[in-house]
Amino acid sequence: MSLFETKFNTAPFSKIKAEDYLPLIKTEIENTKKEIDAIATASEKPTFENTVEALEYAGYNLDRLTSMFFNLNSAETNDTIQKQAQEISPLLSEFSNDIRLNEQLFERIKTVYESKDNLDLSPEQTMLLDKKYKGFSRNGANLPEDKKNTLRDIDKELSKLSLQFGENVLADTQSFELLITNEEDLKGLPEGTVEAAKNLAEAKEKEGWLFTLDYPSYVPFMTYAENRELRKQLSLAFGSKAFHGDDKDNREIVLKIAKLRYQRAQLLGYQTHAHFVLEERMAKTPETVNNFLNELLEKALPAAKDEFTKLTDFAKKTDGIDTLQKWDGAFYSEKLKQQLFNLDDEKLKPYFKLENVVNGAFEVAHKLYGLQFEQITDIDVYHEEVTTYKVTDAEGTFVAIFYTDFHPRPGKRNGAWMTSYKSQYIENGENSRPHISIVCNFTRPTATKPSLLTFNEVTTLFHEFGHALHGMLANTTYPSLSGTSVYWDFVELPSQVMENWCFEKDALELFAKHYETNEVIPMEYVEKIKESATFMEGMQTIRQLSFGLLDMSWHGVNPLDITDVQTHENAAFESTKMYPDTPETCMSTSFSHIFQGGYSSGYYSYKWAEVLDADAFELFLEKGIFNKEVADKFLTFVLSKGGTENPMDLYKKFRGSEPNPEALLRRAGLLKK
Incomplete structure (x- = not known):
């Protein structure tokens, strides 16, 4: 335990050099194997305690080391870490199969499972037993030996392929640069964006202004740059990541991953990968998911088409644009939004200084759940830009350690995510508290300005903070049922519900203060934020649905006959298509959520959870957004329970009924009043 x-x-980041992870993880795999062997070969009759519970606590150090390593590979990677990842991933995949395909161990678990009705287990113990048993039975424990070996080969190959996929996307993201040397080409861009581009160019010893595919550089350029040709250049670069026919091209990898996942599912007796995955989700079947996506599509399509027509007419009237292209969408949407609401991000950004928004999220959590966040500087971090907090409750009791990491840099992938360095659990009567981290990519401070967030970035921060609260407020016995260890289509509820506070006056007044004058955001801006919340919502909804449909098109079918990634993708997008196709681009080759992250057959869950969060937040709106009674119920039945009970049961305990899908349509303005 000394580590x-x-x-x-x-996590002892400074104690471990990049090259040390492989030998350390190998050692911990061996140590965990000994723990597992002791459980599997025990002479005592199998019981819940000596088998299921013992297995739950095996491999503590290994879990902690791997969570450190894989977050580093996403947030602070380098050649050494990437090279180690290529060895570590297949090792872990092999090791997890060693456990799941261990016949002696499975027999002991099966014995306990088959006698569960006589064991007087608590609901949480029953859930743990079910989860452990299914972990074996759903992953090949009942297969004959030759098929077990095939499964091992598939899993090893998949772990390597998804890593390679991510490395290729990162390499392509970071290799592209748009260097502008003519000041005229900066027309329309906000002053802060121009300054950041100048700083970036100087940092790389270049003359001019440098733009990249990192979100804080890419998004403002696409939204404000008047030079249409340069917008096109940037858009095509963004849309063609890992799609250049070179050694970083992901097309073959996409096909291999989809086909291997299908073969794996078939081997285990499932029709497709989606059938396998969804069995352990709220949605249960691909039919349910496809029906859900298509019903929403039917509701949103008329609004989306109407919005697209309005946007097309506006672009034609404004600049004589005959055919609206993908690189025109954000630019003319922003212009139209400014015209309709007299509101743009540049007006709002001065009120969203990063530090204030972070403190605002903390204050919201304090008002809802009594949490207090104290910045501390005496624990290890993996980069100087990481900030750490000690979190306590209203009585001053220790709740969690919380890490934040907010700016893009080389070696850090795009996007935003929450991760856990240590789960919460209760062992021998002691409640061991969690260590949670959120990672984002927000605009850096410049010489003249602090980091000022767009409103979209504000909601992103609150979203990830919602995941963090789910981790921090966990209060369960077992680590594998703790925090965000819930059904994947339930995991986005705590994150998405938090975004709602960003639209409420009483919450905004806590933190939306001008960075120079400290003036609270004017009421008219708050009203306009709410008014404009449903602006282009039809098109936004269609966009999200298109990603869900693309995911299901790879995983809910037999993909063995798919030979061309782009042709397949275009067919999947057909029902949601607005803009003309761009043959130079392909989304699948950089769709990291489903080919590298854990969202395969699960991208629909963002929309699924939106139904839950819209319905849940209506209760807060009804009783008051800081109503203690509602907050306590949400904490008791959602945030603290992890995966200890069926999510729909937990939701009904909080809300009193199943979620009403109309709540989402009402909030999105897609329901005819």
Whole structure:
């Protein structure tokens, strides 16, 4: 345990060099194998305690090391880490199969499982037993030996392919640069964006202004740059990541991943990968998911078409644009929004200084759940830009350690995510508290301005903070049922519900203060934020649905006959298509959520959880957004329970009924009043 003998038992980042992870993880795999063997070969009759519970606590150090390593591979990678990842991933995949295909161990678990009705287990113990049993039975424990070996080969190959996929996307993201040397080409861009581009160019010893595919550089350029040709250049670069026919091209990898996942599902007796995945989700079947996506599509399509027509007419009237292209969407949407609402991000950004927004999220959590966040500087971090907090409750009791990492840099992938360095659990009567981190990519401060967020970035921060609260407020016995260890289509509820506070006056007044004058955001801006919340909502909804449909088109069918990634993708997008096709681009080759992250057959869950969050937040609106009674119920039945009960049961305990899908349509303005 010496490695984790640190203050609060936090991750010892400075003690471990990049090249040390492989040998350390190998050692911990061997140690965990010994623990597993002791459980599997025990002479005592199998019981819940000596088999299921013992297995739950095996491999503690290994879990902690791997969570450190894989977050580093996303947030602070380098050649050494990437090279180690290529060895570590297949090792872990092989090791997890060693456990799941261990016949002696499975027999002991099966014995306990088959006698569960006589064991007087608590609901949480029953859930743990079910989860452990299914972990084996759903992953090949009942297969004959030759098929077990095939499964091992598939899993090893898949772990390597998804890593390679991510490395290719990162390499393509970071290799593209748009260097502008003519000041005229900066027309329309906000002053802060121009300054950031100048700083970036100087940092790379270049003359001019440098733009990249990192979100804080890419998004403002696409939204404000008047030079249409340069918008096109940037858009095509963004849309063609890992799609250049070179050694970083992901087309073959996409086909291989889809086909291997299908073969794996078939081997285990499932029709497709989606059938396998969805069995352990709220949605249960691909039919349910496809019906859900298509019903929403039917509701949103008329509004989306109407919005697209309005946008097309506006672009034609404004600049004589005959055919609206993908690189025109954000630019003319922003112009139209400014005209309709007299509101743009540049007006709002001065009120959203990063530090204020972070403190605002903390204040919302304090008002709802009594949490207090104290910045501390005496625990290890993996980069100087990471900030750490000690989190306590209203009584001053220790709740969690919380890490934040907010700016893009080389070696850090795009996007935003939450991760856990240590799960919460209760062992021998002691409640061991979690260590949670959120990672984002927001505009850096410049010489003249602090980091000022767009409103979209504000909601992103609140979203990830919602995931963090789910992790921090966990209060369960077992680590594998703790925090965000819930059904995948339930995991986005705590994150998405948090975004709602960003639209409420009483919450905004806590933190939306001008960075120079400290003036609270004017009421008219708050009203306009709410008014414009449903602006282009039809098109936004269609966009999200198109990603869900693309995911299901790869995973809910037999993909063995798919030979061309782009042709397949175009067919999947047909029902949601607005803009003309761009043959130079392909989304699948950089769709990291489903080919590298854990969202395969699960992208629909963002929309699924939106139904839950819209319905849940209506209760807050009804009783008051800081109503203690509602907040306590949400904490008791959602945030603290993790995966200890069926999510729909938990939701009904909080809300009193199943979610009403109309709540989402009402909020999105897609329901005819």
